[in-house]
Amino acid sequence: MLRIALAVLVAAHGLIHLLGFAKAAGYAALPQLAQPVSRAAGWLWLGGALLLLATAAAIPLWPRWWWALGAIALVASQAAIVSSWRDAGFGTIANLLLLAGVVYGFASRGPTSLRAEYEGQLGRWRPPVASERLVEADLAHLPAPVQRYLRGAGVLGRPRPHGLRATWRGRIRSDAASPWMAFTAEQLNTFDPPRRYFKMDATRAGLPVDVLHAFDEGGATMRVRLLSLFTMVDASGPALTRAETVTVFNDLCVLAPAALASPRIAWQPIDDRAARGRFTLGTTSVSAELRVNDLGELVDFVSDDRAASSADGATFTPMRWSTPLRDYAQMSSARVATRGDAFWHPAAGAFAYGQFELLSLAYDVEP
Numbered sequence: 001m002l003r004i005a006l007a008v009l010v011a012a013h014g015l016i017h018l019l020g021f022a023k024a025a026g027y028a029a030l031p032q033l034a035q036p037v038s039r040a041a042g043w044l045w046l047g048g049a050l051l052l053l054a055t056a057a058a059i060p061l062w063p064r065w066w067w068a069l070g071a072i073a074l075v076a077s078q079a080a081i082v083s084s085w086r087d088a089g090f091g092t093i094a095n096l097l098l099l100a101g102v103v104y105g106f107a108s109r110g111p112t113s114l115r116a117e118y119e120g121q122l123g124r125w126r127p128p129v130a131s132e133r134l135v136e137a138d139l140a141h142l143p144a145p146v147q148r149y150l151r152g153a154g155v156l157g158r159p160r161p162h163g164l165r166a167t168w169r170g171r172i173r174s175d176a177a178s179p180w181m182a183f184t185a186e187q188l189n190t191f192d193p194p195r196r197y198f199k200m201d202a203t204r205a206g207l208p209v210d211v212l213h214a215f216d217e218g219g220a221t222m223r224v225r226l227l228s229l230f231t232m233v234d235a236s237g238p239a240l241t242r243a244e245t246v247t248v249f250n251d252l253c254v255l256a257p258a259a260l261a262s263p264r265i266a267w268q269p270i271d272d273r274a275a276r277g278r279f280t281l282g283t284t285s286v287s288a289e290l291r292v293n294d295l296g297e298l299v300d301f302v303s304d305d306r307a308a309s310s311a312d313g314a315t316f317t318p319m320r321w322s323t324p325l326r327d328y329a330q331m332s333s334a335r336v337a338t339r340g341d342a343f344w345h346p347a348a349g350a351f352a353y354g355q356f357e358l359l360s361l362a363y364d365v366e367p
Contacts, residue, residue: 003059003060003063004060006059006097006098006101007056007057007059007060008056009094009097009098010052010053010055010056010059010070010073010094010098010101011052011053011056012094013052013077013091013094013095013098014048014049014050014051014052014053014055014056014073015049015053016091017045017046017048017049017052017077017080018045018046018049019045020041020042020044020045020046020080020084020088023042041080041083041084044076044079044080044083045080047076047080048073048076048077048079048080051069051072051073051076051077052073052077054069054073055069055070055073055098058070059101063109064109065109066105067101067102067103067104067105067106067109067110068106070098070101070102070105071102073098074095074098074099074102077091077095077098078092078095081095103229104227104228104229107225107227107228107229108208108210108228113210113228114199114210114211114212114223114225114228115199115210117212117214118186118188118197118199118212121188121195121197121214122165122188125163125188125190127162127163127364127365128162128364130159131159131160131161131162131364132159132160133157133158133159133160134150134155134156134157134158134159134160134258134261135156135157136156138261139151139156139261141267142260142261142267142275143267143268143269143270143275144269144272144275145269145270145271145272145273145274145275145290145291145292146260146267146275146277146290146292148292148296149257149260149290149292149296149297149298150257150258150260150261151296152295152296152297152335153257153258153296153334153335153336154330154333154334154335155257155258155333155334158258158333158334159258159333159363159364160258160259160261161191161256161258161259161363161364162190162191162192162363162364163188163189163190163191163363163364164187164188164189164251164255164256164361164362164363164364165186165187165188165189165360165361165362165365166186166187166189166255166358166359166360166361166362167184167185167186167187167358167359167360168183168184168185168186168187168356168357168358168359169182169183169184169185169356169357169359170182170183170185170354170355170356170357171183171354171355172200172202172353172354172355173353173354174311174353175351175353176349176351176353181202181203181204181209182202182203183200183201183202183203183211184200184201185198185199185200185201186198186199187199187251189248189251189255189256191252191256191259191262193216193217194215194248194264194281195215195216195217196213196214196215196216196244196247196248196251197212197213197214197215198211198212198213198214199211199212200212200213204226207226207227208226208227208228209224209225209226209232210223210224210225210228211223211224213244213247215241215244215245215247215248219236219237219238219240219241220236220240220241220243220244220245221234221235221236221240222234222235222236222240222244222309222313223235224313232312233309233311233312233313234313235309235313235314239307239316240309240313240316241284242284242286242305242306242307243306243307243309243316245279245281245284245286245305246286246288246303246305246306246321247306248279248281249265249277249279249286249288249303250288250301250303250323252265252279253277253288253290253298253301254298254301254323254325254336254337254340255336255358255361256334256363257298257334257336258334260277264279264280264281265277265278265279265280266278266280270289273291273292273293273294274289274290274291274292275289275290275292276288276289276290277290286303286305286306287303287304287305288301288302288303288305289301289302289303295328297325297328297337298325298337299324299325299326300322300323300324300325301322301323301325302320302321302322303320303321303322304318304320304321306318306319306321307319308321308344308346319344319345319346320344320345320350321342321343321344321345322342322343322345322350323340323341323342323343324340324341324343325337325339325340326339326340327339331358331360331361332361332362332363333363334361334363336358336361337358338357338358339355339356339357339358340355340356341354341355341356342354342355342356
């Protein structure tokens with residue numbers, strides 16, 4: 001809505017600029033413009049008008065770079081206003097609003113933004129041309145519940161994925177007493193080497209919040225920015241890397257069942273409905289209990305190796321973490337859960353801090 005409102009404002013501002021050109025060219029007397037407008041100034045008014053109208057169109061159609069065009073339009077528009085300051089000075093108010101939009105556009109979409117960093121990772125990854133298929137022999141060492149899950153997911157006989165892309169919507173909060181924040185998110189995972197990039201766009205008190213979780217060979221980082229400008233969280237370190245390793249394991253279990261035959265995972269049977277997997281990346285090893293129902297659906301993932309971060313991301317507290325799952329459907333080449341919750345289990349009682357709906361899922365696709 002704010003983007004639409006800004007586009008309308010900029011378009012109206014551009015149309016008003018045409019009045020300066022009309023007076024300079026003699027197309028209209030326009031007595032409300034008392035100052036004379038020279039031919040050179042008239043061309044300046046016309047140039048500003050065209051740039052503003054182009055910016056208005058670019059705001060919805062070219063979200064990645066509209067702010068650059070907007071900055072040029074802003075300079076041209078303000079130069080025209082200064083040339084007829086007594087009559088047109090009030091137009092500076094519209095330019096100040098455009099300036100705010102340009103600054104936010106640069107911060108949220110420009111080369112230093114979290115969005116640009118995420119899209120850069122998308123652009124660098126290329127999936128392999130071919131992949132081995134998951135065959136019956138690959139399942140032999142897996143506990144019975146995990147085998148049942150892979151069969152129910154329909155991945156037997158299909159190519160093993162090397163990466164995935166997913167989109168989400170849902171809501172999230174920092175603790176049981178905090179208000180929920182709606183979000184949409186995009187995700188890229190690669191399996192060899194294991195990397196994960198999760199870009200979330202949320203809203204807090206009506207203001208946009210950018211979040212980027214990044215995990216690669218160098219460890220994990222989590223950054224949160226209000227209005228894409230003000231850093232709220234900038235976290236990294238061994239505790240976060242361990243926590244995000246659990247998240248990567250959870251992604252494999254929930255989104256890429258075929259990847260559970262990986263040699264990175266050591267399995268231990270518990271009973272006919274549960275098994276424990278130990279997932280190892282380098283020197284970091286984490287485990288989780290997978291619970292599978294009689295239909296071959298993974299219904300919960302429970303780990304004691306993840307830690308909850310403080311609101312500023314400065315400290316981490318070890319705590320049980322679980323992700324109950326439901327509403328299975330065919331997504332890409334696998335049958336997976338499309339809804340789930342993320343729970344913390346403190347001593348005071350478990351609470352959901354995240355609710356997720358899977359909108360799309362694709363394996364080994366080009367950006």
